[in-house]
Amino acid sequence: MNLSLVDPFVLAQDYPESTTGSLRSGHATCVRFNRKGDLLATGRVDGTVVIFDVETNGVARKLKGHTRQVQSLSWSRDGRYLLTSSQDWKCNIWDLQDGSILRSVRFETPVYIAELHPWNHLKFVVSLFEDQPLIVDASEPEAAKMNLPSAPKRTQYEEDDTARERQNAQDAKQSTTVATFTASGDHVLSGTNKGWLNIIEVSTRTTIYSTKICTGVVIFLRLTNSGRDMVINAQDRVIRTIQLPNLSAADLDPDTIDIEVEHKFQDVVNRLSWNHVAFSSTGEYVTASTYNNHDIYIWERNHGSLVKILEGPKEEHGVVEWHPHRPLIVACGLESGRIHIWSIIPQQRWSALAPDFAEVEENVEYIEHEDEFDIHPQEEIHKRRLDLEDEDIDVLTVEPVKGEIVDEENSFRMPVELDLNDSESEEEFVAVGRGEMRRKSPTEGRNFGLDGELPGSADEAIKKAKPKTKRR
Template sequence: MFACAKRTRDLGYRYAPGDISIDGRRGKDGDVRIRLTAMNLSLVDPFVLAQDIPEALIARLRSSGSAVCLRFSRQGDLLASGTAKGAIAIFDLETNGVARKLRGHTPGRQVQSLSWSSSGRYLLSSSVDWKAILWDLQDGSRIRTVNFGAPIFIAELHPTNHLICAAALYEHQPALADLTNSKPKKTLLPTVPKRSSYEQDTLSEKQAAQDAKQFTSVALFTPSGQHIVAGTTKGWINIIEVKTSQIIHSMRLSSKAVVHLRITPSGRDLLVNANDTIIRTIKLPDLTDPKLEPDSIRLEVEHKFQDVVNRLSWNHVAFSSAGDYVMASTYMNHDVYIWERGHGSLVKILEGPKEELGAVEWHPHRPFVAATGVESGKIYLWSVNTPQRWSALAPDFAEVEENEEYIEREDEFDIQPIEELHKRRLDLEDEEVDVLTVDPAKPGQFMNEFHMPVQLDIDASDSEDEMIAIGAGQYRRKNEGADADDMEPDDDTMDDNGVNGTEEVANGSSKRRRGD
C-alpha cells in the first residue's frame, strides 16, 4: 500500500504513498498528532463533484403509516411527509430520523398536501377531512384550524405571510383564507375562466354550462404572493389577482383536468401536469410589473414532455432547485424521469424501488430527490455519490492533488521540556471562552432562519437506516429495548445495506412487523 517511508525524529515513520499520506508529529502541547492526507484526488471523476442531478438511491425512510405527500422546508434541512392515516412526520435530513410527529387531522383521513412558510417555522397541512391546520414547529402546537366545508385538494401558504392560505376544494370554488384572527375569514375565488369579449359574444349555452360545471383542482401562489395560478378540471389555467380576487387571464391547455402545478422561485416558469399524458412548461410574464396590462398577457408553452412510445401517465411533477430540470414519477411504473429544459431531452431515469412512485420533490438547494412508494408508503431518497473527503476528519487535514516533497522545520520535531508544556497547559486553562455571543450572519445568509428544537421524547426513529443486525437474518432498531421482536429479512424490502424494512403499528407501540 505504501510507496516509501521516511524516518522522523522521536515519532517513528512518515509514510508518503500514492494513496494516503500518514504523518506523525508532536504538537506544541506535547501531544502526538497523526495526519492523513489523501493524495489521489486526480483519480476522482471531476464531473462527479459538479453533478446537478441525483444518480443513486441512498436511503429509505419509514413513517408511522403510508406516506402519500412530501414537502421540503425552504432551508432544505427538514422533510415533512403526510400519511394516509392523517398523521404528519417531519424528518431531519442530517440523520434521516424523525424530528417531530404531528397529529391533528381526523384519524384515517388522508393528508392531501403540505406547505412550509418562508422561515421554516410554520407548516400548513390539509386533508380530505375538510380541514387545514397551521402548525407552529417551535412547540408542535396548532395555531389555526380552518374548515373549508369540502375535501381539500391542495392548500398553499402565502410566500411572505403565513397567516394567509389558498385552497382548491373538491367540487367547490377555491377559497382564500385569512388566519389572522381566531375565526378565519374565507373569500371564495372564481373558477369560470375569463374569455375575451369576442368569445363572450359567440359563447354557446352548452359551452357556458360546461364552464359552470368545472371546478379548480389545484392552486398555488406566485413567489411574490400577488397572484394565484389555478388549474381546473377542464384543462384551463387561471391567473387570479389576490388583491381583487378576480381572474385577470385564462388559457386552455388541454381537454383533460390539470392535476399538478409548480412554479420556479423566480416566478417566470410554470410546470403543468394534466391527465392527457403531457407535461408542459410555460413561460410566465413578469406579473409584478405595474405596467403589465391583463389583456396583453400571453402564456407560451416552452416544452412538452411525454413518452410517445409507451404513452406513460405521470403521477407527480416537480422542478429542480434552479428550474433547469423537470422531474416526474410515472403511473404504474417505478421510474422517475428527469428532462433538461435546454433542449427538452431526457437525461436521467432514476431507478431503485420495485414499486410505483407517487409524490416526488426536489431539494431546494441540492441534487437531492425524495419520492413516496404507492404500495409500501416508504420514502425513497436519491442523491449524488460524492467521494470521501479526508479533510472532513480533522480541521488541519490538507488535501493535495499529487505527491509533494516535504521539508521539515529545524525545530518542528524537537522535544519540548515538560515544565514548559505544563506551563502552556495552565495558560490555556485560564482562557475565557465566550459561548454567549452570536456571530453576525454571513452575507447572503437568511436572517430569519428558523431551527426546529430537538424533541427529546420523540418515538424511535422511523428511518430504516436505524436497523442493525443482531444475528443471522435477525434485525432490530438501534438503542431499542431488549424485548424487541426479531424479524426476518424480506428481499422485496431490503435496502442497500442489507437492512429489512419494518414499520410501526398504528397505535404507536414498540412492536414491529415484517415489511410489506
C-alpha cells in the same frame, strides 16, 4: 462551508444518480422540503404529519391533529409554519416552535391542495372537490373564506344568445383542481378540470387572464423558487413548462399577457402518465414520477431533453420532490409508504486521508529539488517557517456563501426535542423477546372492539397451529 473542500467534479453534477436510502415512519403519502432544505415534512395515511431532519435522517417532530390521510403540505417562508390539508376536510396551520395547531379551518367538501401565501403564513389558497377555490385569511381565529372564480375569462362574448348560453353552461362545469400563489403573492394561478389555466388577481378576486393549456384535467402546478417558471402536469400525459410573465409589473395589461408552452415532456413510446412533477433547485431540471411504473424521470429544460431515468425500489412512486439546493430527490412509494431518496455519493478521495500523497492519473517521473536533501539546523527551519507566517488573518468575518439562503440572525430554527417519547410506540416492529421482533399488525393500537373477541371456533385455532408444524 464544506464546498471549498468537496471535489469540484462532484459539485458539477446537479442531478442525482442512484438511490441512497429511505426514510420510514408509517405510510407516507406526500412530502415537502422547507426552504432551507434541512427539514422534510411528510404526511401519512393516518393523518399524522412527520417532520424528518434531513441531516440526521431521523424524526424531528410529529404533528397529530388530522384524522384522515394528509393530502398536501406547504411551508411558510421562514419555515416556522406548516399548512397541511387532509381528507378529513380540514386544513391546519401548525406552529413548529411548539408543534401546536395555530389555526384549523374546516371546509364543506374535501380539499385537493392547499398552498400558503409566500409572505403571509395566515393566508392560503385551497382548491376544493367540486367547489369554488377559496382564499382563506386566518389572521383572526375565525377564518375568512373568499371565493375565487373557476370560469375562464372570455375575451370575446358570443353574439347570439344560444352560443352564449352554451358557453355559460360550459363555464358552470369548470372546477378548479389546483391553485397556487405566484412568488409575490399578488396573483393566484389555477388549473381547471377542463384544461384551462387562470391567472386571478388576489386583490379583486377576478380572473385577469385565461388560456386553454391542454384538453384534460390539470392535475398539478408548481413554480420554481424564483417564481418565474411553472410546470404543469395534466391528464393528457404531457408535462408542460411555462415561463411566466412578470405579473407584478406596474404597467401590466392583462390583455397583453401571452403564455406559451416552453417545453412538453412526454414518453411517446410507452405513453406513460405522470403521478407528480417537481422542479429542481434552480428550475433547470424537471422530475416526474410515473404511473404504473417504477422509474423517476428527469428532463433538463435547456434543450428539453430527457437526461436520466432513475431506477430504484420496485415500486410505483407518488409524490416526488427535489431538495431546494442539493441534487437530491425524494419520492413516496405508493405501496410501502416508504420515502425513497436518490442523490450522489461522492467517492472518498484517498489523498484527503494522506496529505503527503497526491492522486495522479499515470506514473510521473519524480524530479528531485536542488535543495531537497540539504541539512539545515532545526532552529533555522523553525525560524524561517515562523517568519513566513505574515499573512493577514481574519478569524471573525463570515464570508457569505454564494447561492445559499442567508441565515438571518433571527431566522426561525426549530427547537430540537430530545425526548420524543412517542416515536417508539409507533414502530412497526415490536419486541416480543430478547432479540426477537415481530411485525405489528396494522390494526394494533386502533381499538375497534376486536381485541376482546375470542377465537370463533375450534378449527380456526387448528389453522393457526398448522404452519408452525410445517416450519418446524
